[in-house]
Amino acid sequence: MEVKVSIIIPVYNVSSFLDKCISSCINQSFKEIEIIIVNDGSTDDSIQIIRKYATADERIVVVDKENQGSMLARKSGLDIACGEYVFYLDGDDYIEKNTVEVLYQKVIDEKSDYVVGKFYEVSGGVKKDCSNNDMDFNGLSGMDLVDYILGCRWSLSGRLMKKSLFDGIIYKPIYMGDDLFVNMQIALNVQKATSIDAYVYDYVRHPASVTHRDANALFALNLEMIEAIFYLLTVYPYDQRIAERIYLLFFTIIFSCMEEKRMGITRILRQYYWDKKKVNLNSATLL
Numbered sequence: 223m224e225v226k227v228s229i230i231i232p233v234y235n236v237s238s239f240l241d242k243c244i245s246s247c248i249n250q251s252f253k254e255i256e257i258i259i260v261n262d263g264s265t266d267d268s269i270q271i272i273r274k275y276a277t278a279d280e281r282i283v284v285v286d287k288e289n290q291g292s293m294l295a296r297k298s299g300l301d302i303a304c305g306e307y308v309f310y311l312d313g314d315d316y317i318e319k320n321t322v323e324v325l326y327q328k329v330i331d332e333k334s335d336y337v338v339g340k341f342y343e344v345s346g347g348v349k350k351d352c353s354n355n356d357m358d359f360n361g362l363s364g365m366d367l368v369d370y371i372l373g374c375r376w377s378l379s380g381r382l383m384k385k386s387l388f389d390g391i392i393y394k395p396i397y398m399g400d401d402l403f404v405n406m407q408i409a410l411n412v413q414k415a416t417s418i419d420a421y422v423y424d425y426v427r428h429p430a431s432v433t434h435r436d437a438n439a440l441f442a443l444n445l446e447m448i449e450a451i452f453y454l455l456t457v458y459p460y461d462q463r464i465a466e467r468i469y470l471l472f473f474t475i476i477f478s479c480m481e482e483k484r485m486g487i488t489r490i491l492r493q494y495y496w497d498k499k500k501v502n503l504n505s506a507t508l509l
Contacts, residue, residue, distance in 0.1 A: 226254040227322050227382065228305035232295035233272065233313035234262040239426060240271045246316035246424075248279055252323035257282045258299040259313075263289025268313070293400040296378075297393055300385065308385050310378045314426050321422040325382035328418045335384035336367075336408075336415040339422030349424065359415040365461060367409040372467045376402040380423035387411045392457065398440075399447030406454055448472050 229247050233240065247257045259282060261269045269286055276282040285298050296310060307329060311317060321339070328337045340353035362370055378401045387408040396403060409415075451472070455465055 224254055225256045225304040227252065227256075227307045227309055227326060228299070228303035228385070229255055229257045229309045229311055229322070230296055230299035230303065231257065231259045231311045231313050232262055232292040232299070233259060233264060233268050234289065234292070234295070235264045235266045235268060236312075236314040237264070237266045237268045237271055239314040239316075239428075240268060242316045243311065243313055244272070244275045244282075246319070247311070248275070248281075249319055250317075250322050251320045252326060255281060255322060256304055258285065258303060259283070260285040260287065260295040260299045262287060262292065262295040291395050291397050291400065293393055293404065294395055300388055303385060306385060307382050308388075309382050311423075312379060314428065315379065316424045316426070318421055318424070320420075322382070324418060324420045325422060328416055329382060332414065332416045334414045334416040335387060336412045337382045337418060338415065339380050339418045339420050341380045341423035341425055342421055343425050343427060345427045351421075352425070353421075357417060359417045362415045363412045364410055365464065367412050367415050368406055368460065368464055369467065371402075371405050371409055372464070372471060376405055378404060379425070383408065392454070394450050394453075396443075396446050396450045398443040399451060403447075403450050403454065406451070406460075407458070410458060 231243065231247070236243075244257070244259070247255070257279070259272045259276070261272055261284070269284075272282075272284055276284050283302065285302070287295070287298055292312070300308060307326065309322060309325070325337050325339060328334060336359070338357070338359045340351070342349040343352040344350075357374055359367070359370065376399075388404075389411075391404065391407040394400075394403065451468060454460070455468065
């Protein structure tokens with residue numbers, strides 16, 4: 223069977239969610255898929271659950287590696303993916319039965335290389351629509367797509383993307399903002415993005431997620447994210463509006479770090495902004 227879509231699932235200590243996650247992939251109405259599950263150094267019984275499913279379904283490919291974060295876990299899956307298109311799914315989330323089918327059909331109909339669907343947020347078993355009704359990626363590409371992504375949901379999940387978009391991009395082992403870090407790069411390669419009016423992704427909220435870390439850990443992760451995103455501005459030819467949008471996007475975090483006298487924020491700002499004059503503060507509305 224020809225593999226048209228590779229579903230890539232990074233897994234780290236989410237054993238209690240894995241059954242629903244993997245089952246939602248196995249039961250897809252679109253059958254020409256492979257399911258690449260990357261165990262990112264889990265210390266619970268995630269790998270045993272993964273191997274159980276792999277024994278029962280030959281479409282499942284298992285990668286077992288040391289913990290390096292979801293960005294590099296996804297890369298490990300991408301490196302061996304056979305599909306022309308890829309779909310990222312976190313190990314504690316799940317997808318609708320027709321997710322791959324409706325996204326792939328949009329790819330065919332619109333000749334698109336980046337298709338975005340709607341998503342639910344699931345808390346306590348209750349689904350809530352968290353999609354922006356005004357979200358419209360149709361026809362966007364390159365710098366305009368980067369600009370649009372910065373103003374909405376950064377996630378790589380719930381999107382069917384051409385595998386070749388990832389060719390040659392930079393990877394860093396960051397634990398927050400990794401979706402934005404990758405999205406800002408692949409968007410430059412997109413020829414045509416489209417949206418679809420269908421729910422394709424179920425994001426499960428729970429206390430173990432990265433956004434529920436303690437304050438000190440979150441500050442450290444935020445600084446790591448900001449430096450990584452600022453670094454991209456020195457590598458790619460983003461225009462002035464992107465640089466200013468990035469500064470404004472992180473302004474609240476930056477201000478909090480400065481108020482708390484967090485080590486590192488002054489060095490980051492001097493290295494990537496103040497000394498390079500990347501942002502025209504006269505044209506940027508900060509408050």
